[in-house]
Amino acid sequence: MKMTGAKILMECLIEQGVDTIFGYPGGTILNVYDELYSYGDKVKHVLTSHEQGAAHAADGYARSTGKVGVCFATSGPGATNLVTGIATAHMDSSPVVFISCNVGENLIGKDSFQEVDITGITMPITKCNYLVRDVNKLADVVREAFAIARSGRPGPVFIDILKNVTANKAEFEPLPKEEHFSNGSLKELMQRSSQNFQPPKPDEKDIGTLIDMIKASKKPLLICGGGVVRGRAQEEFTEFAEKIDAPVAITLMGGGGFKGRNPLTTGMVGMHGTKASNMACNECDLMIAVGCRFSDRVALDPESFASQAKIVHIDIDRAEINKNVKTTHHIVGDAKRVLSILNKSITQQHHDEWKEYVFSFPTETEYDEYDNLLTPKQILSAIAELCPQDTIVSTDVGQHQMWAIQHFHFDYPGQLLTSGGFGTMGFGLGAAIGAKVGNPEKTVIHITGDGSFRMNCNELATEEHYDIPVITFIFNNKTLGMVRQWQTLIYDKHYSQTTLTHGPDFVKLAEAYGLKGRRVSTEAALRDAIKDALESGHGYVIDCVIDTDEMVRPMVGGGSHITKFIV
Amino acid sequence: MNEVRRQTLAVLVDNEAGVLSQVSRLFSRKGYNIESLAVGTTDDPLVSRITIEVLGDDDQIKLLSNQLGKLFPVHSIKVLTPEKSIRRELVLFKVRAATGEKRNEIIQIANIFRANIIDVAIGSLTLAMIGDEGKIDAIQKLLEEFEVLELVRTGVVALERGQDTIYDETKEKGEFNYGKNVL
Numbered sequence: 001m002k003m004t005g006a007k008i009l010m011e012c013l014i015e016q017g018v019d020t021i022f023g024y025p026g027g028t029i030l031n032v033y034d035e036l037y038s039y040g041d042k043v044k045h046v047l048t049s050h051e052q053g054a055a056h057a058a059d060g061y062a063r064s065t066g067k068v069g070v071c072f073a074t075s076g077p078g079a080t081n082l083v084t085g086i087a088t089a090h091m092d093s094s095p096v097v098f099i100s101c102n103v104g105e106n107l108i109g110k111d112s113f114q115e116v117d118i119t120g121i122t123m124p125i126t127k128c129n130y131l132v133r134d135v136n137k138l139a140d141v142v143r144e145a146f147a148i149a150r151s152g153r154p155g156p157v158f159i160d161i162l163k164n165v166t167a168n169k170a171e172f173e174p175l176p177k178e179e180h181f182s183n184g185s186l187k188e189l190m191q192r193s194s195q196n197f198q199p200p201k202p203d204e205k206d207i208g209t210l211i212d213m214i215k216a217s218k219k220p221l222l223i224c225g226g227g228v229v230r231g232r233a234q235e236e237f238t239e240f241a242e243k244i245d246a247p248v249a250i251t252l253m254g255g256g257g258f259k260g261r262n263p264l265t266t267g268m269v270g271m272h273g274t275k276a277s278n279m280a281c282n283e284c285d286l287m288i289a290v291g292c293r294f295s296d297r298v299a300l301d302p303e304s305f306a307s308q309a310k311i312v313h314i315d316i317d318r319a320e321i322n323k324n325v326k327t328t329h330h331i332v333g334d335a336k337r338v339l340s341i342l343n344k345s346i347t348q349q350h351h352d353e354w355k356e357y358v359f360s361f362p363t364e365t366e367y368d369e370y371d372n373l374l375t376p377k378q379i380l381s382a383i384a385e386l387c388p389q390d391t392i393v394s395t396d397v398g399q400h401q402m403w404a405i406q407h408f409h410f411d412y413p414g415q416l417l418t419s420g421g422f423g424t425m426g427f428g429l430g431a432a433i434g435a436k437v438g439n440p441e442k443t444v445i446h447i448t449g450d451g452s453f454r455m456n457c458n459e460l461a462t463e464e465h466y467d468i469p470v471i472t473f474i475f476n477n478k479t480l481g482m483v484r485q486w487q488t489l490i491y492d493k494h495y496s497q498t499t500l501t502h503g504p505d506f507v508k509l510a511e512a513y514g515l516k517g518r519r520v521s522t523e524a525a526l527r528d529a530i531k532d533a534l535e536s537g538h539g540y541v542i543d544c545v546i547d548t549d550e551m552v553r554p555m556v557g558g559g560s561h562i563t564k565f566i567v
Numbered sequence: 568m569n570e571v572r573r574q575t576l577a578v579l580v581d582n583e584a585g586v587l588s589q590v591s592r593l594f595s596r597k598g599y600n601i602e603s604l605a606v607g608t609t610d611d612p613l614v615s616r617i618t619i620e621v622l623g624d625d626d627q628i629k630l631l632s633n634q635l636g637k638l639f640p641v642h643s644i645k646v647l648t649p650e651k652s653i654r655r656e657l658v659l660f661k662v663r664a665a666t667g668e669k670r671n672e673i674i675q676i677a678n679i680f681r682a683n684i685i686d687v688a689i690g691s692l693t694l695a696m697i698g699d700e701g702k703i704d705a706i707q708k709l710l711e712e713f714e715v716l717e718l719v720r721t722g723v724v725a726l727e728r729g730q731d732t733i734y735d736e737t738k739e740k741g742e743f744n745y746g747k748n749v750l
């Protein structure tokens with residue numbers, strides 16, 4: 001049947017099972033929005049305040065549900081406003097398909113109104129991107145884009161469609177999702193690039209080598225990375241850890257990949273890692289890292305990082321092997337599959353002495369308590385106690401992010417939404433909105449700082465518009481806390497441009513957006529506010545006053561040895 | 568052997584707009600300068616072959632080719648070691664030939680190097696020569712005596728020796744003893 005490009009696009013999205021789109025309309029994408037109008041019963045569209053919010057929302061939706069997120073934007077500034085969101089999704093391997101429309105064919109290359117080369121701009125921050133100039137290719141491109149976004153190591157894909165393509169007509173043959181791989185251009189792509197869609201089957205010899213290494217090891221340590229979360233391999237990972245009886249250090253992105261309450265957990269590893277995790281890295285004789293890329297926030301100094309140990313890297317992405325840290329052995333493959341093969345062949349090991357040694361170091365940090373100010377731990381303990389255990393936690397970037405991850409015990413993949421690789425301040429609110437839309441039955445909270453919240457607090461309007469009940473906790477220290485911490489420790493207390501004493505009244509701001517807000521500085525008031533927020537069932541902002549000089553502890557300086565704690 | 572040296576990568580890609588920039592940007596974003604680059608279509612008009620030379624050690628080249636493998640328009644990648652490949656480059660020299668005597672001298676050099684004279688004018692000669700890097704450097708050094716007015720190189724193209732091809736890495740290897748480095 002002949003259809004316009006806009007209708008083909010909508011049909012392709014339906015084919016993929018898309019029922020939620022985050023976006024923002026504009027001149028060039030009008031044909032698509034006009035078509036969307038008649039798909040209202042099949043697809044829910046969430047209009048955000050800013051395209052960046054839409055990008056983060058689609059990302060949060062993808063991370064929390066495991067499905068592919070979809071985001072629409074118009075050409076020019078609409079498309080460039082997505083860039084931070086795309087880069088955030090790219091660094092954390094989140095599957096999102098971004099779709100924008102560009103000016104028509106007759107205007108391309110003429111510096112037309114709202115024209116920008118967005119495929120050129122997003123080239124290094126997408127898994128793949130497309131500029132669609134021919135309506136006959138549109139269906140193939142959309143099918144390819146979704147397959148690429150969710151296969152192998154997931155990631156964002158960008159589709160830019162010329163405006164005239166959305167109006168032109170072409171023949172459209174509906175095709176069930178399962179048959180996409182055996183038809184059209186995706187079939188050809190599969191034939192020559194299958195390793196990017198189906199990770200190789202782990203080699204038996206490689207598995208055997210690893211099992212011998214495990215048997216020979218007296219002091220094994222496991223690292224749970226973001227790959228365990230993306231690959232939804234928690235069950236297999238837990239069985240593996242319990243079978244080899246090894247302590248498990250969790251990276252920032254690995255939060256939820258291994259239960260935070262499991263007695264084998266040593267907590268976070270790296271710059272703000274626990275003493276137990278970092279000491280274990282330095283003293284283990286075998287380190288098995290699953291789905292982690294040894295970023296500079298984990299392997300602070302790649303030369304000395306676990307240099308005493310044999311490092312085994314299990315990852316879906318071949319290009320990560322030996323990229324940051326030299327490894328002794330590696331297995332390329334999907335975490336779920338590799339671990340389940342390993343679990344079948346490994347016998348129960350025991351490492352009581354080693355575990356006793358590792359757990360003699362603290363796995364949590366104690367913070368001082370004050371009379372008239374809240375401490376991060378008080379806030380987080382109150383949240384953990386009062387909110388349901390499966391609450392989805394979205395964070396922004398900075399001190400509050402580290403505190404949240406240090407104190408919360410995440411139970412399942414997709415429970416923690418945080419910008420780990422890219423460190424995007426302003427990620428949290430959009431992501432929380434996306435997560436709540438994708439998981440309406442779950443409580444979603446947004447933990448932020450006063451600095452991060454000021455960046456994208458405009459999305460409170462979205463919360464109110466669609467009545468998306470996200471509870472925002474602002475860790476308000478009237479400063480850019482993490483930068484201040486560095487200035488205190490490394491820059492002679494020169495607090496250059498980090499003071500936020502003239503910020504807005506967040507309670508009034510919440511009220512201005514039609515939401516409820518409260519400022520709290522005692523534990524009793526905080527608990528009362530949390531209860532009120534949970535009962536209200538609407539968006540809510542709780543402004544928690546904390547000390548300006550509170551620090552994230554422990555801390556290892558960038559590029560230093562992993563046990564060289566400076567606080 | 569893990570020293571930094573000139574390495575050659577042959578890459579088959581979709582013959583489409585934007586693919587070359589995608590490949591070349593990967594090199595710059597990973598911190599490598601492209602020393603030589605040659606692009607052209609293959610026997611399949613939908614597929615182009617890019618030959619890239621970069622400076623790097625073997626580990627770095629392995630990482631680079633793994634990164635290249637992640638680009639969807641890339642079909643296949645082959646690292647061509649100098650020992651196992653033949654490499655050629657076309658170079659054009661415009662040389663000053665002020666007198667008939669100088670012209671004769673240049674023609675003699677051209678004959679020795681099997682370079683072709685492709686243009687003659689009153690004050691200059693243009694030479695075309697195919698060769699590998701060593702040969703081109705050698706003739707260039709000699710021609711500089713006469714003043715090189717302009718020079719253009721196409722970039723190195725390379726093929727593996729024997730019957731192995733880029734199309735099939737795992738194909739049974741039957742080495743043929745031909746393709747010695749002929750001048």
